[in-house]
Structure formats: structure tokens, C-alpha cells
Amino acid sequence: MVHKFNFKAQTNTAPLAVFRFFFGLIMFISIVRFWSYGWIEKLYLVPKFHFSYDGFSWVKPIGNYTYLIFAICAISSIMVAIGYKYRIAILTFFLSFLYIELMDKTTYLNHYYFISIVSFLLIFLPANAFFSVDAHQRKLQYLQVPKWTIDSIKLLLTIVYLYAGLAKLNSDWLFRAMPLKIWLPSKYDLPFIGGNIMQQEWFFYAMSWGGLLYDLLIPFLLLYKRTRIFAFLLVIFFHVFTSVLFPIGMFPLIMIFSAIIFFDGAFHQKIIVFLSTYFVKSKSAIKEVKNYNFKKGRQKVVLSIVTLFFLIQLLFPWRYLLYPGELFWTEEGYRFSWRVMLMEKAGFANFKIVDGITKKFFYVDNKDFLTSFQEKQMSFQPDFILEYAHYLGDHFKSQGHKNVQVFVESYVALNGRLSTVFINPKIDLYQQKESFEHKDWIVPFSSEIKIKGI
Amino acid sequence: MFKKILFFSGLLFTIYSCTSTDEGELIIADDFDRSSMLENIADNIILPAYEDFSGKMNDLKASGELFTTNPNQVNLKAFRTSWLTAYKVWQHIEMFDIGKAEELQFKFHMNVYPLTVQDVEDNITNGSYDLDNVNNQDAQGFPALDYLLNGIADTDVAILEKYNQASGNNYKKYILDVLNQMKTLTDIVVSDFKAQRNSFVTSIQNNATSAVNKLINDYIFYYEKGLRANKFGIPAGVFSSTPLPEKVEGFYIDICSKELAMEALTAVKNVFEGASYDSSEVGIGFNDYLIKLDRPDIVNNITSQFAQATTTIDNLNKSFNRQITTDNISMTKTYDVLQKTVILLKVDMLQAFNINVDYVDADGD
Structure with missing residues (x-):
């Protein structure tokens, strides 16, 4: 050949x-x-x-x-x-x-x-x-x-x-x-x-x-x-x-x-x-x-x-080589690449809707919007989290909530490591745009057990 | 060559279809004995708690009957005491949403709060109602008794007056009907679990319907919803724009919400540790399973998080209603502490157990 x-x-x-x-x-x-x-x-x-x-x-x-x-x-x-x-x-x-x-x-x-x-x-x-x-x-x-x-x-x-x-x-x-x-x-x-x-x-x-x-x-x-x-x-x-x-x-x-x-x-x-x-x-x-x-x-x-x-x-x-950070953690460039059965990843994402001016807030029950399968998949994939945050923002805005900000408290456990914070909880996701650029609101992978490989 | 391959493929597919459709008795013999864990939870936690609850339920019904035949201060007090005693034991069994309990929606007939007072009053006025109806789930059980014993008037004198009026008969009837409903359901659930005990402890496959997986899922669900959200999050207003102190458990008696929540936390800890309900013995629990899976780190984190939750709850007012109206920050802080355990249970523990929850194709990403 x-x-x-x-x-x-x-x-x-x-x-x-x-x-x-x-x-x-x-x-x-x-x-x-x-x-x-x-x-x-x-x-x-x-x-x-x-x-x-x-x-x-x-x-x-x-x-x-x-x-x-x-x-x-x-x-x-x-x-x-x-x-x-x-x-x-x-x-x-x-x-x-x-x-x-x-x-x-x-x-x-x-x-x-x-x-x-x-x-x-x-x-x-x-x-x-x-x-x-x-x-x-x-x-x-x-x-x-x-x-x-x-x-x-x-x-x-x-x-x-x-x-x-x-x-x-x-x-x-x-x-x-x-x-x-x-x-x-x-x-x-x-x-x-x-x-x-x-x-x-x-x-x-x-x-x-x-x-x-x-x-x-x-x-x-x-x-x-x-x-x-x-x-x-x-x-x-x-x-x-x-x-x-x-x-x-x-x-x-x-x-x-x-x-x-x-x-x-x-x-x-x-x-x-x-x-x-x-x-x-x-x-x-x-x-x-x-x-x-x-x-x-x-x-x-x-x-x-x-x-x-x-x-x-x-x-x-x-x-994925064009992105900084750990691929398995950020999943930037993960899909469409024949990465099969490589990770056991589980997450938890608790969304907080805040009124930016009065600072009053409440948490979202994901079950009101997502099926359990969607919630599971969403909880450890940053692009899902962002898209859902925007959906929530739009939803509560249309419900009459003012100055809507969307924050997430999220934890992810990867391949048998203890769960750690996944998304920066101080970032208003409603202001973040989806793009192919690196998502700097993902908290960098911090486990002592690093992943090395090509 | 072609025929050989055809033969081999056929053979392998036959083996495959045999293994995947074989539903016979399974003998599972890895180092961790899930059956022993289930036996411990069934025999030392569920059954004694059920037995105890069943007895307390009888006492409650008896004191309710005494009160309705003779509504006086002494009988009211006795009724309240047996109500609280039974309610505390209830905290140990609410999480077991299995068998008949699940089928009959036991917990929804026993402990849906906040109570819809209007429904209760309408039922009492009408004199006819169907307590099996879903619409009446928020008009019966412990919360309904709480209202009928503590909430229908401001003082004990006024409460007793209500029962001693001519119109009090409908109230008395409602108390008896609610008690009957609770007792009937309890008897069914308890005797069913006793009958199912042996199949319960051997149902240890890793699939969506096995007892071991259902138990673990119910446990986590109860912790997240029954304990964290219902007792703390919802009244503290973490899911709404303002606090909703009227949504605490035991709202009308007012002074018991902390006591009930503490019982529930103990119940949750007991199952995790495999600690017996009625003795000081400690058997196999979820913590042992995690250790077998080489995850003592998760056990340590959960254990210390439970300890922290106990201290934090202990510092709250015995009335969560008062706690929320005077200092809701402490309440939301307690919620945050409880929340950390949700993550440990739902993400870390569930990942280690690798339980099949949802049946859908996956390729592990």
C-alpha cells in the first residue's frame, strides 16, 4: 500500500x-x-x-x-x-x-x-x-x-x-x-x-x-x-x-x-x-x-x-492535541475518535439560579427537565452542562425571573478516583458561549494520579 | 474453510445465547458475599425496625381510639407521645421502598408533607373520602395526625373543645380512618417482607430489578430526597426563591423536626455501616462492600461526612420552623453539609459498585 x-x-x-x-x-x-x-x-x-x-x-x-x-x-x-x-x-x-x-x-x-x-x-x-x-x-x-x-x-x-x-x-x-x-x-x-x-x-x-x-x-x-x-x-x-x-x-x-x-x-x-x-x-x-x-x-x-x-x-x-488540560477530564476532542470503553466517569451537577442583583437564589431539580439517562450523561460532560445551563437560564427568564445567572456545583469521579470539583462554581454559565475553543471554566484535572498517554 | 468458520461462529453464538438467557439459580462466589450483606440488613435492620414499628403503630392506634372515645388532656398527651414514638421509628423504615411498600406506595400514605390542610378539612366536613386515592396522599399519615393533634386550634383547651363539640364526631372519625389506613398498610407491608425475606436476601444479581441494586438505589434516593431535600432543602428554600418554613416535618407540633431528622440520619448511617437496629451489633454494610472493592477512601469520606452532619444538625433549633425564621443561614449550611454526602453516595459509591440502573446501549464513554 x-x-x-x-x-x-x-x-x-x-x-x-x-x-x-x-x-x-x-x-x-x-x-x-x-x-x-x-x-x-x-x-x-x-x-x-x-x-x-x-x-x-x-x-x-x-x-x-x-x-x-x-x-x-x-x-x-x-x-x-x-x-x-x-x-x-x-x-x-x-x-x-x-x-x-x-x-x-x-x-x-x-x-x-x-x-x-x-x-x-x-x-x-x-x-x-x-x-x-x-x-x-x-x-x-x-x-x-x-x-x-x-x-x-x-x-x-x-x-x-x-x-x-x-x-x-x-x-x-x-x-x-x-x-x-x-x-x-x-x-x-x-x-x-x-x-x-x-x-x-x-x-x-x-x-x-x-x-x-x-x-x-x-x-x-x-x-x-x-x-x-x-x-x-x-x-x-x-x-x-x-x-x-x-x-x-x-x-x-x-x-x-x-x-x-x-x-x-x-x-x-x-x-x-x-x-x-x-x-x-x-x-x-x-x-x-x-x-x-x-x-x-x-x-x-x-x-x-x-x-x-x-x-x-x-x-x-x-x-484533542490542540486543547490544554486532561482529555479524559475536559472531553474536548473526545468524541468521534474511537475512544471506546476508556473511562468510567460519573458526575453530579446541581444548578443554582441566581438573581444577579438581589442575589436571591434557588436550586434546580434536574428531574424536572431531564430524564435520568440525560442527567447522567450531562453531569460529566462540559458541553452538556453548558447547553443545559443555557436552557435553564432561558426557561427561568421566560418564567419572569429577573437578572438570571446560572451557576453549577458539580463533582466528577473518573476511573476510580475520588470525586472532585468539575466546573468552576463561581462562573455564570449563562454568560458563557459554546465554541470549539477551550472551556476555561472547567476546573483543571487535579488528581495526584495523573493520566499519561498519547 | 467457510463451513468451518460457519460452524465456529454458530458454536460461539450458541454459547453466548445460552449465557445471556440462562435465568437459573445463580451461585455467586466472589470474595464479597452480597447475600450476607442483605441478610444482615434484612434480619438486623429491616425486620426489627418493621417489628418495632408495627408494635408502635398498634400503640398509636390504641391511644387514638382512647382519645376519640374520651377526648381529654391526659388522652391527648398520651396520643401525642405515641404519635412521636411511632414517627421516630418510621424514620428507620421510610427508605425501604421495596416489595409491598413500593407497590402500595406505603411512604406516600404515611409521610407526605406539607399536609394540605384544606383537603383534610374538606374530607372531615364531607364525611366521605377515599384515603386510597392519590389526591388524598397529602391528607393522611403522620402529618395529618400532627395537624389533628396539634394544629386544629391554638391551645390544648381549644383543641379539646373541637373534639367535644357535636361537629367533633367527624374529626374523630377522620382520626380513626387515618389510623386504620396506616395500620392496615403497615400490617401488609410487614407481613409481606417477612414472607419475602428469603427471596430478598438471595436476589443479588447486578440488574435493574435485583433486591441488592434496588436497595442501594432506594437508599441513595431516600438520602437525597427524603432526608436532604424534604427535611432541610425544601423548607430552607434552596429550591425556591424564599424559605418555606411551613414545609418542615412535624410542623404543627413544632418542636420535633430536629428529633425526627436525627433519627433519619441515624437510620441512614446504620444501613451504611450495617449496624443493627435494636442491638449494638455491627454486621456487613455498604462500607464493607466498598472496602472489598478497595475503596476505603470513600468509606472514610462518607463516615466523616456523616459525623459532621450529626454535629451540624445537633446545633440547630429543635424546631426547624423557628430555625428557618430566625437564622436560615445555619439551615442552608446544614443542607450544604448533607449535600456533600449526596455526591459521595451518588457519584463515588455508585461508581465503585457499578450498578446497572438504566438499560440502554452504551460503549463506556
Whole structure:
């Protein structure tokens, strides 16, 4: 990959088709699961207030029509799976999924971000060239696609694992076995392993270091043909194991099926034969053409978009270096960077509404405005605290309160350290503006147990 | 190769689905015995406190019946005494919002204050009411008796006069109905807990419905709401623009709010330390769990914070109403001291226990 990459090289199209099929299918299952658990109501309809990403405060749940967005998302994911009107389907999926994620950042998960960017990438890939309804309808399918299209998915997965591994190179993870030392013992109720190894100090370290090595090495073990099968079994084991331990939903399934892409064309051909034999029976004859080529000029546009996309993916996680202070504490530049399972952070935020002139004050009961899940997430993330402070300020101003000032008494405990003051209690948050600049009203991380790492 | 992988994947998924859906009896054998902790809390705290309360409730009902058949100064005094005695024991059980107590909303029928006097007077005038109705939760229990014993007139003579008038019959009936309601609910809750005791002490999974997690969550909730907010914060005005001294517990008898609050703090300390309700024995409590999790620092902080709270409350007037009207600063300062423990319990202790409260996907950030 170091020497000049040949963007004209063609390869077997099957991996892309299989990836599309499973991606669409798992997305469909995810949405049905999300819906059936009542989470649409719980997370998007019940809360009175939603936390927004910078610049996206206009993206909000739309009452009962929110279900419609999920329905659109589910239908488009099935269309993606079967490859029917693929281009429109994946674009619809991307936009509806993105809308859902932007509605409230309380629910931010790295794996939702992963889905967003994979579906963005898929918009530009000819994933319906083969084994798709589109191919049947046009009675034409392509046996080969440009090799870079499949490589781009592998590259994205490599970035995810590698960056997740790099993020683990910190002293809390490596030398204090945090946060696994907090999480694992609480799995005391697991059958067989809960009462014994889940309680062992050596096991916390083994899991920390094992997880680190897994993340750092797995993309390369998957890329290298001779270690691939071993690596894939490792992928299955790792993700199944983590899903037993942690409430991470569909993520393990997504990662296991995504990793199939590292196998060669012949292997994917077998999957397609398998699927065709048992699930998809087609009698119509399709003309098979060897190479799929992007239209003239189009390849150039697509390639520049994809290149730019990867440049951003490679650089964006490093933006935290531009901020002073401890990343885990301030979380400035924390999200969208594959920092998965790195922290056990809990907080408490008690808001005080003060009349700036009479100095009369009262405290807010967060339960009047937030769900318990929102309150939990808000209490240790500075951007949430600020947004909520403004919401409270506006609310009490509209209620007729005068000279409204908003202060917060907040404490945060990080990775098993004692809780300490988090936000400067003397700062009127109502006067602070959200921006990408450093928030100097966060009390600097002061624990004697420092966090060192990249 | 493909088939091999398919087979392995299938095998692993089978193992996974077995482990995640297996709901059989769990034998948990890590170094900390949660069952022993629950046994101690059930047998040495909840049960004796329930038993005691049940007895005090009988006494209260008896003295109420005596008073209503013969409303005189002696019987009024005796009724007040048994009211306060029962109310103090109540402070030890309010936090256990489990089983029937939760189902029947025990605490909302026993101790919602401030009382809505208008509702009480309307009920008495109308002579017909449904005490099971949610709208009547602020018109019964200890606060209603407080009003009926101390608040319906300015002096004891005037109070007794009210009961001895012809219209006093409705008042007497209301007292008896409130007492019956309290007694009935108490009997149900106590006998249910006795029946459930064995399943209670073995319900130790880390999930949203296990007894151990519910107990810990109820405990923290009680400390934050029942103790800190209701007894101190709300009347001191920390949630409103002005102090609201009429919202103290035991407003009409006036001189007991500190005594009741102290009882509640003792109850909270006892559970944390695993200290027995009716003897000097100390068993396994939350502090031992924290120590097992290698967090003696949290134990030390909570213990010293409880000690500080005791001293600070002790310095207050025995009537919080008077304390708030004369010197509310001391009251809000006490609130601040209590608040520090909320942080220790809710942030530090809960993080160490790593209890599953909310079931929603997470990836640990």
C-alpha cells in the first residue's frame, strides 16, 4: 500500500456485495430492536429537552413523526441489503440515520458514528454491482469492481481498530487496569466466570493488555492471508466475549460481519452461493460483465471525496492535541475518535439560579427537565452542562425571573478516583458561549494520579 | 474453510445465547458475599425496625381510639407521645421502598408533607373520602395526625373543645380512618417482607430489578430526597426563591423536626455501616462492600461526612420552623453539609459498585 496505489486495478466484486447485504440486514435488525425496546419513545419522545451537536440544534425529534424517520431508516436498510434502488436507498439510510443521531447527543455511541460514516462511504461505492435486485432488474451484473472500493472499507476498519488501540495507550488503562477494574468485578452474576476470574486483579490487567493488543494487531492479522482465519476467530471470540460483559447492543455483530470483508473473493463467492441456495432463488438470466468502471469524470470526483473523507478520518481524532488540560477530564476532542470503553466517569451537577442583583437564589431539580439517562450523561460532560445551563437560564427568564445567572456545583469521579470539583462554581454559565475553543471554566484535572498517554 | 468458520461462529453464538438467557439459580462466589450483606440488613435492620414499628403503630392506634372515645388532656398527651414514638421509628423504615411498600406506595400514605390542610378539612366536613386515592396522599399519615393533634386550634383547651363539640364526631372519625389506613398498610407491608425475606436476601444479581441494586438505589434516593431535600432543602428554600418554613416535618407540633431528622440520619448511617437496629451489633454494610472493592477512601469520606452532619444538625433549633425564621443561614449550611454526602453516595459509591440502573446501549464513554 506504500508504493503507488493502482486505482484502476479490478478485483472480485463479491466482498462488496456481501458487505452490503449484511450491513443492510444488521441495520434493519438494529432498528427493529431499538423500536421494540421502546427506546424511540424513551430517548426521543419523553425528554422535554434535547442536547444538540454544535450547529445542529435544528435537528430535533418531530413528535410521533419520529417513528416515521425510523421507519424510513428501516425500509432503506432493507433496500440496501437486497440492493434495490441502491443509490437512493443508501443515501436515504445515511441521511435518516444521521438525522436520528443528531437529534440528541445524549445517545452518542462510537458505533453509531461508525455506522454513519460507513453508510456515507457506501454512497460512493458500487455495492449493487453484483448479487442485487438492481442487477436483476437491469439484467446485468459486474463480476469485478475497482479494487480500491473494497480496500476503502478495509482501511476504515483498520483506522477504527488502530485508533481504538492507540487510545488505550494510557497509564490508566495499562497500569491501573481502569476502567475494567471497576466494570469486571460488577459482573459477579455471570455464570461460570462471574464469581472467580471476574474478581481477579491479574484478570483486569490481562483484559486491558489483551484488549490493547487485539485492537492494535487485529487489522494487520486480518490483512495478512496466513493469519486471517485465526484473526477472524479472534474477532468472533473478542466481540462475543465483550457483548457478554457489557451492554453494547449490536456493536459486536456489526464488527464481526464487517470483518468478513478481509477475506478474498473466492470466500465471498461461497457465501453468495450459500445465500442464493437457501434464501434468494432467482430464475431470470443475468448478463455478466467483467469490469465495473466508474463513468468518466465521475471516478475523479468520487475519489477526491473519498480521499478527503479518509484524510478527515485520519486527522480528526488528533484534534484533542490542540486543547490544554486532561482529555479524559475536559472531553474536548473526545468524541468521534474511537475512544471506546476508556473511562468510567460519573458526575453530579446541581444548578443554582441566581438573581444577579438581589442575589436571591434557588436550586434546580434536574428531574424536572431531564430524564435520568440525560442527567447522567450531562453531569460529566462540559458541553452538556453548558447547553443545559443555557436552557435553564432561558426557561427561568421566560418564567419572569429577573437578572438570571446560572451557576453549577458539580463533582466528577473518573476511573476510580475520588470525586472532585468539575466546573468552576463561581462562573455564570449563562454568560458563557459554546465554541470549539477551550472551556476555561472547567476546573483543571487535579488528581495526584495523573493520566499519561498519547 | 467457510463451513468451518460457519460452524465456529454458530458454536460461539450458541454459547453466548445460552449465557445471556440462562435465568437459573445463580451461585455467586466472589470474595464479597452480597447475600450476607442483605441478610444482615434484612434480619438486623429491616425486620426489627418493621417489628418495632408495627408494635408502635398498634400503640398509636390504641391511644387514638382512647382519645376519640374520651377526648381529654391526659388522652391527648398520651396520643401525642405515641404519635412521636411511632414517627421516630418510621424514620428507620421510610427508605425501604421495596416489595409491598413500593407497590402500595406505603411512604406516600404515611409521610407526605406539607399536609394540605384544606383537603383534610374538606374530607372531615364531607364525611366521605377515599384515603386510597392519590389526591388524598397529602391528607393522611403522620402529618395529618400532627395537624389533628396539634394544629386544629391554638391551645390544648381549644383543641379539646373541637373534639367535644357535636361537629367533633367527624374529626374523630377522620382520626380513626387515618389510623386504620396506616395500620392496615403497615400490617401488609410487614407481613409481606417477612414472607419475602428469603427471596430478598438471595436476589443479588447486578440488574435493574435485583433486591441488592434496588436497595442501594432506594437508599441513595431516600438520602437525597427524603432526608436532604424534604427535611432541610425544601423548607430552607434552596429550591425556591424564599424559605418555606411551613414545609418542615412535624410542623404543627413544632418542636420535633430536629428529633425526627436525627433519627433519619441515624437510620441512614446504620444501613451504611450495617449496624443493627435494636442491638449494638455491627454486621456487613455498604462500607464493607466498598472496602472489598478497595475503596476505603470513600468509606472514610462518607463516615466523616456523616459525623459532621450529626454535629451540624445537633446545633440547630429543635424546631426547624423557628430555625428557618430566625437564622436560615445555619439551615442552608446544614443542607450544604448533607449535600456533600449526596455526591459521595451518588457519584463515588455508585461508581465503585457499578450498578446497572438504566438499560440502554452504551460503549463506556
